[in-house]
Amino acid sequence: MSGELIWVVCLLAFAVVLFATGKVRMDAVALLVIVAFVMSGTLTLSEAFSGFSDPNVVLIAALFIIGDGLVRTGVATSLGSWLVKMAGSSEAKMLTLLMLTVAGLGAFMSSTGVVAIFIPVVLSVSQRMQTAPSRLMMPLSFAGLISGMMTLVATPPNLVVNSELLREGLEGFSFFSVTPIGLVVLALGILYMLLMRFMLKGDDPTTQREGWKRRTFRDLIREYRLTGRARRLAIRPGSPLIGQRLDDLQLRERYGANVIGVERWRRFRRVIVNVNGVSEFRARDVLLIDMSAAEVDLREFCSEQLLEPMVLRGEYFSDQAMDVGMAEISPIPESELIGKSVREIGFRTRYGLNVVGLKRDGAAIEGALIDEALRLGDIILVVGNWKSISLLVKEGRDFVALNPPAEMSEASPAHSQAPHAIFSLVLMVALMLTNEVPNPIAAIVACLLMGKFRCIDAESAWKAIHWPSIILIVGMMPFALALQKTGGVDLVVKGLMDVGGGYGPYVMLGCLFVLCAVIGLFISNTATAVLMAPIALAAAKTMGVSPYPFAMAIAMAASAAFMTPVSSPVNTLVLGPGNYRFSDFIKLGVPFTLIVMAVCVVLIPVLFPF
Incomplete structure (x- = not known):
């Protein structure tokens, strides 16, 4: 072992220790690695910064x-709402649908983002079903990791492995090679979790930490006595x-009617639009x-203004949480207001929001609030768009x-553009499948369309x-x-050949997976794939077999974290x-x-022969 190799191994060991301890940010460690390689002369400047020019880094971004x-347009949240509706009160059905939905959605977007979206959904469902969140949280994380095995673009390790194939002058994997x-x-994961979820005891739902209990719109409506x-x-x-401006109508002064929003037809469906004085x-x-x-006589008001009362369910504001926001605010001591x-x-x-409730000394004030002078310590309930x-x-x-209320996690500032977001995603997948344009270009086209x-x-x-x-990916590539x-x-x-090379490619496949x-126990799965x-x-190459099964094993093992x-x-x-x-x-x-390793050792050679 040369002195230069000893230096590289020591630097790698030092980086692994920093990753494992978490004392230093991972991206900072990656940048330190680049500096160390250049200062020691191990790599040239262009070699150390080669990761910044890698097309797959652009694709990941x-x-x-x-x-x-997909989050801003409410596509991801809509899937979560559908999940709650379909599962009902069955924990097994919820677990199955949860893992299927997360794995499917994570095939096209960040698994970390998908899991973050579904955490409040799972907490809400657990409270409703009177079960511990632990029974669903680990299936959620497992599904997020399995989603990385669904498509080529599902997770950075897949793209890192594919990039290495291309760098070696080989043909890369197709979009659905890993599917x-x-x-x-995924099928085995669902079955495994259905059998093993009973080992996840967790806290009883009645003793959940208060930090995870967030008030809902329904709670705020009750506290501020807005019912009815x-x-x-x-x-x-x-x-x-019709055709009149809100301020000119003076509905608050004449009828005590505060218009807090308007449902309007747009593109064959109703959306809620915000209102102000000139609406x-x-x-x-x-x-x-x-x-x-x-x-005020509601019947007389409707008769004079030619209005027709419509049904307003108790869940209305919760159902419209993507568009309509509700929040509590309080004046700061230095406020001029x-x-x-x-x-x-x-x-x-001034703010584009409507005041619908006011609490003072812990009690809600009823009646008209428009002429109530604000005091320090008042809590004001406002309604409007997020x-x-x-x-x-x-x-x-x-x-x-x-x-903030629990529904804030469902806020979708571009909810009306959901069809366009889906179109952009489908177009990107189609371009990647046809191989007419490189994958990074297909992703950039989708980004530009979303903009x-x-x-x-x-x-x-x-x-x-x-x-x-x-930065982590870019910094680990020089290793x-x-x-x-x-x-x-x-x-x-x-070393690998000495251990498993004499027993054939199947044993080598298992050795690489292990x-x-x-290594993935100590550093991120992306950095593991890079190494x-x-x-x-x-x-x-040493064994004289196809590189594709070994490359696929690395991609799968990196996701099996x-x-x-x-x-x-x-x-x-x-x-x-x-x-x-x-x-x-x-x-x-x-x-x-x-289990995943056994599946890979058996299935990968069938799909990608040695």
Whole structure:
């Protein structure tokens, strides 16, 4: 072993220790690695920064943006709502549908993002079913990891392995090359969790930590005594409201009717649009009105303005949570608005929100609130679109937001653009399947279309990219090159050949899987794939067999990060909500990893012959 190789191995060991301890951010460690390689002369400057020019890094960044577009348009949340509706009160049915939905959605967007979306859904379902969240949280994380086995673009390790094949001058995998293996693993994963979920005790639902109990719209409506005040009134043809501006109508002053939103037909469906003082009403609009003046005769009001009462279910605001927001705010001590009434502030015109409730000294104030002077300590309930609520909170000059309701996780600022987001996703998949354009270009086209259709804006797109992951990939790529230059890859391959080379390619396939899984206990699955991909290809070359089964084994083993809560961000996300211990992941993760390994050793050679 040369001195240069010893230096590379020591640097790798140092990076692994930092990854495992978590004392230093992983992206910072990756950048330190780049600096160390250049300063020591192990790699040239262009070699050390070669990861930044890798097309797959661009592809991974684009997929983060596409995933966020699916979240912002409500596509992901709609799937969650459908899941709750279909599962009913059956835990087994919920577990099965949950894993199928998460794996399917995670095939096209970040598995970490998918799991983050479904955590509040699972918490809500657990409370309703009176079962511990731990019974569903680990199946959620397992499904998120299995989703990486569903398509080529489902997870960065797949793209890293594919990139290594292309770098070696070989043909890459197709979009659905990994899917048959993923489907088998998913089916076994669902069966495994249905049998093993009883080992996940967790906390009793009655003793769940308060931090995970969030109030809902229904709770706020009850606390502020809004029940019975909300109305849905359709504007009939010939109504004097048509074409009139809201401020000119003075509905609050004349009838105590506070218009908090309007349902309007757009693209063959009703959407809720925000209202302000200059909003004009149209025929067929449906007004959402808070009737604060109890003495007003609703029948007389509807008769005078040609309005038709419509059904308003108790779940209405929860069902519309993608578009309509509800939040509690409180004036800050330095605010100039203390002592002024809602009318004097011009609250609706100023903030685009409607005040529908006010609490003072812990008690809700009933009656008309428009002329009530605000005091320090008052808690105000506002209704409007989530964007306006976010802007009010972001400014922070006059008000501070209190605990957000549970429905905030369902907020979809671009809900009306959901069909366009789905079209962009389908087009990207179609382009990738036809191989007419490179995968990174197909993803960029989808990103540009989402921007064009306003599914996502530039600021959100930039924030959607998980930069630590990108830097980690870029920073770990030089390790593979450094190991090749210093003979480290050849040394590892020789060790593997000594252990399993004489027993045939099947044993070597298992050895590669085990080595990849063990390394994945200490560093991220993406970094593991970066290190193991060149070793797998070199092993195939030494044995004189096809590189594709060995490359596929690395991709699958990197996604099989079931064994510890730190093996993947997906596991880390569910650790708290599920109230798991480290041993819980070992107890369920190790047996399932062995099952996945057996599937890979048997199935991969069938799909990709040696």
